[in-house]
Amino acid sequence: MDINVLRQIAVVLGAVAFIAICWWAFSPKRKKRFEEDAQLPFADEEQSRRAAYKADGKDIEDESAAGGGQEHPPSAEQNKGQDKQ
Secondary structure (H helix, E strand, O other): OOHHHHHHHHHHHHHHHHHHHHHHHOOHHHHHHHHHHHOHHHHHHHHHHHHHHHHOOOOHHHHHHHOOOOOOOOOHHHHOOOOOO
16 A cells, blocks of 8 residues: 555544544534533632631621621732731
8 A cells, every 4th residue: 555545544534533523522412511511610619619618617608698798708908907906
């Protein structure tokens, strides 16, 4: 077999593989799964925030029900003056 024939076969197989992967990635039945997977980093952030509040002895739901709580933990800028007191 000539080397050019092997290269042509490799190009055709590569193109077929590329098209198959694109079809798999953009098929409508996988859209919901990919959207859920895209939200995973944010779910982890929410879980970390809840753990931090519980470590401080606070409960996010109790604060929001009371109406006086903050949605997010105070930032370093907000706590800057409190350390000196």
